[in-house]
Amino acid sequence: MLLEQFxxxxxxxxxxxxxxxxxxxxxxxxxxxxMAHGEIFMVGAFVGVMTTGVLGWPLWLAFVASIVVxxxxxxxxxxxxxxxxxxxxGVSHLAPLISTIGVxxxxxxxxxxxxxxxxxxxxxEFAEMSIEIGxxxxxxxxxxxxxxxIILMIGLSIWLSKTxxxxxxxxxxxxxxxxxxxxxDTKKIITLTVIIASAMGGIAGILxxxxxxSVSPQMGLAIGLKGLAIIILGGMGNVKGAMxxxxxxxLSETFLVAYGDSGYRDAIAFxxxxxxxxxxxxxxxxxxxAEGR
Amino acid sequence: xLKLTNVQTFYGQIQALKGIDLEVPEGQIITLLGANGAxxxxxxxxxxxxxxxxxxxxxxxxxxxxxLRPDQxxxxxxxxxxxxxxxxxxxTVLENLEMGAYHRKDKGVKExxxxxxxxxxxxxxxxxxxxxxxxxxxxxxLAIARALLSKPKLLLLDEPSMGLAxxxxxxxxxxIKEIKETGTTVLLVEQNAKQALxxxxxxxxxETGKIIIEGKSADLLTDSRIVEAYLGRKSTKVQEEVQxxxxxxxxxx
Ligand SMILES: Nc1ncnc2c1ncn2[C@@H]1O[C@H](COP(=O)(O)OP(=O)(O)OP(=O)(O)O)[C@@H](O)[C@H]1O
Ligand SMILES: [Mg+2]
Numbered sequence: 001m002l003l004e005q006f007x008x009x010x011x012x013x014x015x016x017x018x019x020x021x022x023x024x025x026x027x028x029x030x031x032x033x034x035m036a037h038g039e040i041f042m043v044g045a046f047v048g049v050m051t052t053g054v055l056g057w058p059l060w061l062a063f064v065a066s067i068v069v070x071x072x073x074x075x076x077x078x079x080x081x082x083x084x085x086x087x088x089x090g091v092s093h094l095a096p097l098i099s100t101i102g103v104x105x106x107x108x109x110x111x112x113x114x115x116x117x118x119x120x121x122x123x124x125e126f127a128e129m130s131i132e133i134g135x136x137x138x139x140x141x142x143x144x145x146x147x148x149x150i151i152l153m154i155g156l157s158i159w160l161s162k163t164x165x166x167x168x169x170x171x172x173x174x175x176x177x178x179x180x181x182x183x184x185d186t187k188k189i190i191t192l193t194v195i196i197a198s199a200m201g202g203i204a205g206i207l208x209x210x211x212x213x214s215v216s217p218q219m220g221l222a223i224g225l226k227g228l229a230i231i232i233l234g235g236m237g238n239v240k241g242a243m244x245x246x247x248x249x250x251l252s253e254t255f256l257v258a259y260g261d262s263g264y265r266d267a268i269a270f271x272x273x274x275x276x277x278x279x280x281x282x283x284x285x286x287x288x289x290a291e292g293r
Numbered sequence: 294x295l296k297l298t299n300v301q302t303f304y305g306q307i308q309a310l311k312g313i314d315l316e317v318p319e320g321q322i323i324t325l326l327g328a329n330g331a332x333x334x335x336x337x338x339x340x341x342x343x344x345x346x347x348x349x350x351x352x353x354x355x356x357x358x359x360x361l362r363p364d365q366x367x368x369x370x371x372x373x374x375x376x377x378x379x380x381x382x383x384x385t386v387l388e389n390l391e392m393g394a395y396h397r398k399d400k401g402v403k404e405x406x407x408x409x410x411x412x413x414x415x416x417x418x419x420x421x422x423x424x425x426x427x428x429x430x431x432x433x434x435l436a437i438a439r440a441l442l443s444k445p446k447l448l449l450l451d452e453p454s455m456g457l458a459x460x461x462x463x464x465x466x467x468x469i470k471e472i473k474e475t476g477t478t479v480l481l482v483e484q485n486a487k488q489a490l491x492x493x494x495x496x497x498x499x500e501t502g503k504i505i506i507e508g509k510s511a512d513l514l515t516d517s518r519i520v521e522a523y524l525g526r527k528s529t530k531v532q533e534e535v536q537x538x539x540x541x542x543x544x545x546x
Contacts, residue, residue, distance in 0.1 A: 089305055164395065171381050171392055178379040180363040181341055181372070183396035183443060 004136055005258045006251070011142045013250020014149030015211060018204040019223055020230035020242035021156060022197035028173035028237035029193045035100040036077060037201050038224020039107035044070045044202030045215040046111055049120050059124055059206075066202040074198025077103055078191050104220065111217040119216045122209035145207045152203065153243050156196075160239065169193055173237065222266065229269035233276050235286025244284065248272075294319040294478055295340065295371075295447055300349035302332075302339045309335040311502040312349065317447065322469065322479040324489040324510070326523055327499035333482040334376050336499070337451045340480070341373035342366040354446070368396050370446030374453060376482075378436040382425025386416055389424045389435055393442030402442075409438045430461040437468060441477070448472060451482045466492055486523035490514045498523070 019041060026034045044066040051062040081099040085091050129140040160166040171179040172189045180186050208223065209215045230249055234241020253268050276283065295317040302310040309332050317323045327333050338344045340351060342363040351359045353369060361369075381389050390409060394402040410417035413434050419427060424435060433453055440448060450469065454462040462485065470492050473479055483489035490496055490510040498506040498519060506518060513519050 167384070167388055167392060168395065170384060174381050174383050175379065177343055177363075178375075178381060179392075181343065181367065181375065181379070182392045182439070183364045183367040184392075185362070185364045 001135065004138075005254055007138060007142060008258075009251035009254035010247065011145050011211065011250070012254055013247035014146050014153075015204055015207045015246075016223075016226060016230055016250050017243045017246025018149050018152055018200050018207065019227040020234065020246045021153070021239065022201045022204070023227045024231045024234070024237055024239060024242040025169075025193050025197040025200075027231065028239075029169065029190055030082065030096070031237075032082075032096045032100070033228065034077075034194075034197070035097060035224065036103035036107065037100075037197065037227065038220035038222075039104040039111075040070050040073050040077075040198045040220075041201035041205045041208075041223055042111060042215075042217060042220035043073060043107060044205030045122070045209040045219065046115060046120070046205075046217075047202070048206035048209050049122050049215050053120070053123060063203060063206055066206050067199045070198045070202030070205070071195045073107075074195040075191065077198070078194040082194070083187070083190075104224070108217050108220060115217065117217065119214045122206075122213050122215050124210055127210075127213060141210050145211055148203070148207065152200065156200075157239065165189075165192065226266075226269045229273050231283075232273050233283060235283030238283065238285045241283055241285035294354060295480070296352040297336075297340070298350050298352070300336070300339060300346045300351060302335055302344050302346045304335075309502055310339065310346070313499075313502075313504060315497055315504065317478060317480050318495075319446075319478050320473070320476065321494040322473050322481060322492055324481045324483055324493035324496045325499060326483060326486045326489065326496060326519075328522070330501075331499040332502040333499055334451055335502075337373060337375070337449050337480070337482055340366075341371060341375075341449055343373075364396070367443055367445075370444075371449065372440040372443045372445035372447070373449040374436045374440045374451060376451040376455065378429075378432045380424045380427070380432045380435060382423060384424060385421055386424050386427070386435060387420040389439050390416070390420075390442055393439035396443065405442055405444075409442060413438055430457050430464075433457065433461075433465060434468075437465075437472075441472070445477060447478045447480065449480050449482075452484060453481070454483065454485050454488070462488070486519065487514070 019037070022037050022041070023034060026032065026037070047066040047069045048062045051057040051065045052059060057065070077100070081103055082096050085095045085099060124141065126140040126144070130137050131140070160170060168179065168184045168189050169192070171182065172184060172186050176186050179189070208219070226249065230245040231242055233248065234245030249269055249272065252272070253265050256262070256268055257265050297313050297315040300310055300313040301308065313336055315336070325333050325336060335344065339346050342361050342365065345360050349359070350357055353371060358366060358369060381392065384392070387406075390406050394405065410420065415431050416435060416438060419431070424432065427435060437450070437453065453465050453469070457465065466488050469479060469481060481489055481493065490513050493510045496508065496510050496513045497504050498513070506513070506516065508516065
């Protein structure tokens with residue numbers, strides 16, 4: 001049924017968008033791909049599983065816990081693995097990328113060690129609940145996911161365009177030196193950006209856990225690569241591009257599974273990268289000229 | 294107000310400033326001249342905190358500010374309009390102005406922005422447009438207006454007339470004089486040596502990382518070394534012109 005698939009696609013896509021926003025914020029400000037973002041997302045998902053499943057906490061508290069844990073991870077990531085490499089002479093510009101890859105491996109192995117390799121179910125009190133409108137079945141989980149994602153996207157957009165800190169972030173993303181001579185403490189803004197991006201990853205982790213009712217230490221890599229595909233699709237560092245790109249990927253995956261060959265589901269993201277790089281290398285919303293950094 | 298003592302700045306192994314001694318007294322316009330690559334921008338960036346000097350000290354309002362970050366120096370009252378303007382092109386004109394007042398917490402920001410837009414009507418007209426769509430001259434106005442919104446005590450202007458048509462250049466120089474009259478001290482880097490010296494009280498000339506000449510603007514305007522190297526005319530003619538324009542300027546006032 002078309003409408004049902006559309007809702008499925010939008011739900012999935014809105015989660016992808018949140019993941020991609022985390023990538024794009026960090027890329028915008030630091031000009032690097034944070035390869036640890038997928039694993040921070042995975043940790044967020046496990047915090048959700050542990051707090052709701054083992055500790056029996058309500059879902060909202062699981063979100064809070066996940067935000068707190070992933071924010072701390074973001075802070076540590078910036079302070080210990082990114083900042084020491086910044087602005088130093090003789091440090092390759094690839095160094096922070098490698099550094100985030102190191103963190104991603106560390107986090108994946110750590111959760112392997114702590115939680116085992118297998119999938120963990122993610123139970124929510126309303127996992128099976130659904131509403132029927134005519135022949136249309138919508139699960140409550142889907143509505144929850146979609147609403148949270150949309151609120152997050154709108155909230156972030158307003159924060160970026162209206163608040164002082166949001167404007168400082170955009171100024172820093174456009175030009176670090178310029179922002180600093182305008183009085184922006186760019187070190188603080190960068191830290192804040194990595195923290196916000198990580199917290200969004202944590203939220204997305206719980207959302208994915210809810211959507212698929214399953215969490216595993218390997219989930220970070222898959223979703224990380226998709227997030228990467230989305231920001232290439234939407235334009236690196238572009239907030240609107242991450243949102244639209246996420247929705248496009250979610251919809252196309254869902255429709256492929258429903259009407260085509262589900263075996264190619266995970267290939268879609270990468271087919272998209274190839275096509276977009278051939279047709280519009282700057283991405284859908286990216287500007288023609290590469291940003292000079 | 295500002296005092297540089299033996300300031301030495303490096304780009305890696307390359308020494309760009311080889312011991313700069315320079316003073317900017319409060320309420321004046323001081324100009325820094327020199328050929329391309331002399332180290333003028335490096336001096337400005339070092340004062341603004343974008344570059345850290347390896348040796349020497351910078352004193353501002355009697356306080357040692359050597360090695361402070363740009364945002365800390367801005368809070369102390371030093372604002373830089375860098376070479377090439379550094380407009381935030383993906384933000385609107387209004388947002389650029391707001392960023393100028395970023396560190397301020399007083400209630401007067403909105404009013405100051407309105408005043409600035411009154412002074413530069415083009416910024417009012419284009420306030421919702423992306424700053425990147427402005428022309429070069431308009432961007433320079435925006436950059437200066439933005440820096441003024443931080444309410445600086447010392448304004449550093451790095452080649453504000455670069456790449457602009459003569460008419461706009463005159464306007465920029467008129468604005469710089471206005472800025473001085475409102476009580477803001479100005480350190481001005483210029484290629485346009487003659488016009489800079491005409492509005493400045495005192496001038497320094499740099500060559501390969503060193504100050505080679507310094508003196509009162511009126512003296513520098515007739516200094517044969519400067520006339521040959523930067524003014525490109527015979528000294529007598531310049532002298533006449535200075536006198537002429539001095540008279541016309543005093544008439545205007
Ligand atoms: N980022 C950099 N890395 C290495 N060397 C630099 C850098 N920036 C400037 N230099 C060198 O430092 C010296 C001084 O440069 P600076 O930009 O201060 O000159 P300037 O007087 O402002 O010149 P212009 O009139 O062209 O603006 C030059 O020799 C320049 O090549
Ligand atoms: Mg220069």
